Amino acid sequence: MPKIPWGKDIELAGIELVLQANANALIRPNYTTNLHAWFLDCIRQDDPELSAILHDEQAEKSFTISNLQGKLIPRAEGFELVSGTKYLWQITGFDHKFCTWLGQWFQNLPHYVNLRVTSFTILGGSIYLKPTTYQALWSESIGFQSNFNLTFTSPTSFRHKKHHLPLPIPENIFHSYLRRWDNFANIGTQNIDTEEFLAWVDEIIFINSHSIACTKVASGKQGFVTGFIGRVEFGIDRKANQKPNFEQLLYVLIQFAPYCGTGHKTTFGLGQTKLGAIANIDLVTASPIQQELIAQRVEQLIEQFIKLKKQQNTERAKKTALLWAMLLARREMGESLQAIALDLEIPYTTAKTYVKLARKALREQQI
Secondary structure, eight states: OOOOSSOTTOOEEEEEEEEEEOSOEEEOTTTHHHHHHHHHHHHHHHOHHHHHIIIIIOSSOSEEEBOOBSOOEEETTEEEEOTTOEEEEEEEEOSHHHHHHHHHHHHTOOSEEEOSSOEEEEEEEEEEEEEEOHHHHHHTOOOOOSEEEEEEEEEEOEEETTEEEOSOOHHHHHHHHHHHHHHHTOSSOTTOOHHHHHHHHHHHEEEEEEEEEEEEEEOTTSOEEEEEEEEEEEEEOGGGGGSHHHHHHHHHHHHHHHHHOSSSOGGGBOOOEEESOOOOOOHHHHSOHHHHHHHHHHHHHHHHHHHHOSSTTSHHHHHHHHHHHHHHHHHHTTOOHHHHHHHHTOOHHHHHHHHHHHHHHHHHHHO
């Protein structure tokens, strides 16, 4: 078995890679979809068993990836990369099998990250989150503290009644941590009622201050996500110590946050979370103008297309309206239809047909 940079029992870890753009290139707003696909292909080639587990068995995925941290120049069609520019890319794991693979892979990194339209040279990497175990994290939980800071370095959102909730509500934040903890740790929660714990969180955790912004970003294949980004200082009511088992779990979940991320779509770069107050988050990179414009146009088109459907409230009508809107909005912003089709993983001929149908529908609506 290849050497790994941490012990064989490690269950949580995070690495940071230094990437260098190999050419001037334009990448799409949802480029993390391509990073996600490339990374999963690395796992598939190295460890088919782990790949199958991630693909078929894990409702909660045991890893996160970040977006690219560095100079991304906003353009109407996406982001411009300048040859030779360096970027940081972070990957975290919170499962024993995944962390074992990650350590082996880290010791023998590939030379390049190959995306559809460009590539990056991997210049090196480092361990940026302490390798540890769930038992150690539980045992090292600290005593009472009056407040704590979390910095959300990429857009963060929660699913709420089939919509996105872009607010740092403590109950939602800790529910996302607890769900992942229950899936992978199985320590300290055997006798804890989830609903009771979350009601307690809602009662004793409050927001002291924040510096956040709301943004819409392209993520995955399902369009745009509305999320928040920035620093939040949370306060803890002193009566937290009246329930020591809840209090210890709370402190453990705070330490767990950087490993597991916050909210949904954390395997596509969203919800990246760091402990402490971190300044100088690049809000421009996180919320480029073209993403806002496309998102607004998509919403406008969805409303128009839904009105044209005979059965407006069906899931099929909503999915068709979303697909038509995404295709047409991105086409209007100057993207090639072939690139859009590749990005959405649909045949070019299908994309071409849908754009024609969408345009025809809009013309008929105006008559």
